[in-house]
Amino acid sequence: MARTVYFVGAGAIARSHVDSVRHLPDSDELEIAAADPSPEARAGFDDHVADARLYENSEEMLSESTDPDDIVVIAAPPFVHRDEAIRGLESGRHVLCEKPLAMDVSEAEEMLAAARANDCVLGSCSCRHYRTPGTEKVKSLVRDGEIGEPYHVTWVTRGQRGRPGIEYQPESKWFLDSSRSGGGIVMDWGPYEFATLDDLFDPEVVDVRHAWTAQPDTDVDPEDVPFDVETHGGATLVYQSDNDSVTVTYERASGTHGGARNVTEIEGTEGALRWSWTEVGESTVTLARDENGEVVEEQFTVNPVDELGPHERPLVYFDRVVRDGDAPIRTGPDALGSFAVICSIYDAAEFGEAQHVDLSNIGETASP
Ligand SMILES: NC(=O)c1ccc[n+]([C@@H]2O[C@H](COP(=O)([O-])OP(=O)(O)OC[C@H]3O[C@@H](n4cnc5c(N)ncnc54)[C@H](O)[C@@H]3O)[C@@H](O)[C@H]2O)c1
Known part of the structure; x- marks a missing residue:
């Protein structure tokens, strides 16, 4: 069997990932297969990709013979990530898992243990907005002491009506049900945000001092499906x-x-930096500092290292790592740390208690 990229789940994000296959160096020889229990999803995938092998379930799909560089992309909702990732790893294939990695840290550790036991790579799609040109410039300015000692970060992104499962991708109601999604908008976007914060500050410990979640009412809230996730959340972390x-x-x-x-x-003792951390193309970083008692701003324009869009980055970067290359993607235990911080935000909000995340321990105990 030729080297194959397998998709578990053939919905919206699988169709997006498959478009990035053309950026892989051996794209002409690569084969595509997908498993999804939904006939509509399989038909949509079939319309999108010529010559894909389609299956109703991953057991059957992954019983095909294996190439050492096969990749399985877990592109299904979070409640199946653990079982499907472990199935992929146990079939002897490398697994790139959609974000969030799992439903909780213990599931993620089981996935990491399966990767170790089968000598395969487990990667996370949290790299869509990871090490973007602007963030890399910010890291180097901080490292060069341009803002003195950093003491505070403001990381605020608020949209009024962009709820996954309602205004965004309304057909995917699983986004609204915490037993299938693992959580709401913090679980959905946190994997990108906390991977970037982790990379910026390389913490040994993260304390979630306080966290809260809310679900403000609207006139179009669905009443016929479970809807228990937050659409607004926040935290103070150290x-x-x-x-x-x-x-x-x-x-x-x-x-x-x-x-x-x-x-x-x-914000630092000598200056402050503002930037658009999601921008993977050309972007601008603003450095504000004091000059004679006035705030003076300087702007840096930075350019991307490659021309990949955010949805193209996970598969292309994971493929580079699988072939022993280097790429800005989190794999193995590195994929777990920022996920543990997100889970602790939910714990802090639910129990009303501060949470302490020792990142040196995360993933270390995950063994077969
Ligand atoms: N839609 C986006 O913009 C987006 C962006 C980034 C990441 N993601 C992530 O991608 C994952 C999938 O999201 P989506 O938007 O593609 O959802 P979707 O609802 O469009 O598709 C999910 C598909 O998975 C299938 N599925 C469920 N259980 C399965 C199983 N056990 N085996 C095989 N298929 C199964 C469903 O039938 C469905 O067709 C989620 O983790 C999500 O957070 C989505």
Whole structure:
């Protein structure tokens, strides 16, 4: 059997991933297969991709003979990520899993244990907006001491009516049901955000001092399907490494009656940095500093290293890692740390208690 990229789930994001196959170096020889219990999803995938092998379930699909560089992309809702990822790994294939990695940390550790036991790579799609040109520039300016000691981060992204399962992709009602999605908009976008914060500050410990979630009512809230996830959430976190400590004020909304807002800013003792962290193309970083008692701004324009869009990055970067290359994607235990922070935000909000995440332990105990 020729090297194959397998998709578990043939819905919206699988169709998006499959478009990135053309960027893989051996795209002409690669084969595509997909498994999905939904006939509509299989038909949609079939219309989108010529010559894909289609299956009703992954057991049958993954019983095909294996090529050492086969990749399985888990492109189904989070409640099946653990079982489907483990099935892919146990078939001897590398697994690229959609975000969020799993429903909770213990599931993610089981997945990592299966990767170790089968000597395969487990990667996370949290790299769509990871190490973007702007974020790389910010990292180098912080490292060069341009803003002195960083002490506070504002990470606020608020949309008024962009709820997955309602205004965004209304056909995918699983987004609204925590038993299938793992959570709401923090679970949905947090994997990108906390992977980037982790990379910026490389913390040993993250304390979630306080967190909250909310689901503001609207006149179009669905009543015929489970809808128990937050559409607005926030937290105060402290990132600690060596003697450094940075407080992060985090907020994310897909549904709020308050104003839309988008601020990503790091404040330090000598200056502040603002940028658009999701931008994978050319972008601008603003450095604000004091000059003679006035705030003076300097702008840096930065360019991408490659021409990949956010939805093309996960598969192309994972493929590079599978072939022993280097790429800005989190794999193995590195994929777990920021996911543990997200889970702790939910725990802090639910129990009303601060949570302590020791990142040095995450994933270390996951063994076959
Ligand atoms: N839609 C987006 O914009 C987007 C972006 C980034 C990441 N994601 C992530 O991708 C994943 C899938 O989201 P989506 O938007 O494609 O959802 P979707 O609802 O469009 O498609 C999911 C598909 O998975 C199938 N499925 C369910 N259980 C399965 C199983 N056990 N085996 C095989 N197929 C199964 C469903 O039948 C459905 O066709 C989620 O983790 C989501 O967070 C989605």
